[in-house]
Amino acid sequence: MKKVLTLNDVCLTYHTLQGETDALSHLNLEVEEGEFVGIVGPSGCGKTTILSLIAGILSPSSGSILLEGGDTNSLKCGYMLQKDHLLDWRTIYKNILLGLEIQGRISNDSLDYVADLLNKYGLKEFRNSYPHQLSGGMRQRVALIRTLALKPSILLLDEPFSALDYVTRLSVCDDVHRIIKQEKKTAILVTHDISEAISLCDRVVVLSHRPATVKYIHHILIEGEPLVRRKSPDFAITFDKIWKELDIKL
Numbered sequence: 001m002k003k004v005l006t007l008n009d010v011c012l013t014y015h016t017l018q019g020e021t022d023a024l025s026h027l028n029l030e031v032e033e034g035e036f037v038g039i040v041g042p043s044g045c046g047k048t049t050i051l052s053l054i055a056g057i058l059s060p061s062s063g064s065i066l067l068e069g070g071d072t073n074s075l076k077c078g079y080m081l082q083k084d085h086l087l088d089w090r091t092i093y094k095n096i097l098l099g100l101e102i103q104g105r106i107s108n109d110s111l112d113y114v115a116d117l118l119n120k121y122g123l124k125e126f127r128n129s130y131p132h133q134l135s136g137g138m139r140q141r142v143a144l145i146r147t148l149a150l151k152p153s154i155l156l157l158d159e160p161f162s163a164l165d166y167v168t169r170l171s172v173c174d175d176v177h178r179i180i181k182q183e184k185k186t187a188i189l190v191t192h193d194i195s196e197a198i199s200l201c202d203r204v205v206v207l208s209h210r211p212a213t214v215k216y217i218h219h220i221l222i223e224g225e226p227l228v229r230r231k232s233p234d235f236a237i238t239f240d241k242i243w244k245e246l247d248i249k250l
Contacts, residue, residue, distance in 0.1 A: 001032040004154055004186045005054065010063035011211075012049060022211035023049050026063070029205060029214060031154070031186060036177070038189045038197030041207030041215075042246055047190040050212075051156045054188070055079060068153050078152030082159045084143035086131040093118070093127040096146045103150070110149065117145045121179055136164050137172045144176060148183060155180065155187040161196065173200055173226040194242050198235060199226035206245045216245050 012024040023046045031037050039047050052058045053065055055077040067076050086095045096114055100106050118124045121141060131139055140160065147155060160176070161169045177200050180187050191197050197204045198220055206216040218238060222229045229235055 001034070003030055004033050004035075004068060005029070005031040005188075006064075006066045007050075007054075008064045008066070010053065010060045010065060012046070012053065012058065013061045024053075024060075025211035025213045027213050031188065033186055034184050035203065036180060036187045036189070036201045038191060038201035038204040039207065040191060040194055040197050040204060040242065040246065041212060042209050043192065045207050045210045046212040047207065048158055051079070051158055051188065051190055054154070055156060076153040078147035078150055078155045080143055080147050080155065080157045080160045082162050084131075084139045086139055086142060088131055091128050091130060092123065092134070092142055095131065095142060096149055099146060099150050105150070113151070114145075114149050117148060120182075121145060121175075135168070137168045137175070140164065140172050141175055141179075144179060148179070148185070153186065155185050157187060157189040159191055160189075162192075169196075170227060176200070177226050194239055194246075195230065195235075196226075198222070198238050198242070199229045204238075204242060206242055209247070216242075218242065 007027055007029040010024055010027040011022075014021040014023055027050070039050060041047050049058065053060055054067065087098070090098070096118070097106065100110050100114075118127055123138070123142060123145060126134060126138070131142075134142065143160075161172055164172060173196060189197065189200060201220055204218045204220060205214055206218070207213070208215045218241070220238065222232045222234050222238075
């Protein structure tokens with residue numbers, strides 16, 4: 001398989017007036033094309049920092065990060081945050097086109113691709129609606145389509161379901177997993193929810209306490225959509241292993 005992302009011996013130290021803080025220590029990770037990788041770790045260990053490094057928002061203190069064999073570049077990354085950040089005064093269609101407009105990439109091909117995404121993922125009839133007219137789950141689906149419209153090399157998902165209630169969250173997880181797999185996208189999910197990571201991902205990376213490094217990597221062998229995976233006997237076994245590895249002090 002083709003390697004899309006390589007983090008090689010990445011370290012990051014924050015420098016402030018109060019002194020230095022080591023955030024990441026000799027972190028190594030490879031992600032292959034089409035993989036869905038989850039990252040879990042103790043609170044404050046630097047999970048979101050890793051996404052910022054991959055997107056090129058931050059630079060490592062040492063080590064290297066290669067995206068498609070070259071330097072990191074925010075234009076290669078699609079970032080999906082905790083909140084959908086849809087603009088209330090724009091229609092769903094106009095919200096989806098926002099990134100393309102900002103990057104000056106509106107073309108017949110890009111508009112055709114957006115139309116195809118709207119049609120495939122049940123949003124065509126809502127294209128002229130406004131965000132307040134949609135449920136929280138549908139708004140997150142719109143946010144994902146807006147990200148996919150840019151055809152990023154890799155999707156970075158930072159706690160994208162945390163603002164949703166539990167029942168909606170389960171449904172949206174299924175939606176997001178299905179869309180990412182059908183579009184054959186490479187994705188990295190940062191989450192505090194172990195169950196979410198196991199149900200969605202092909203591999204789950206467990207980080208240590210700060211300064212974070214890779215502690216364990218679990219290959220998830222459970223097949224099926226997220227809701228189906230949660231019913232597998234192996235699901236609870238994997239959950240217990242990861243929970244113990246996190247070594248969270250209560």
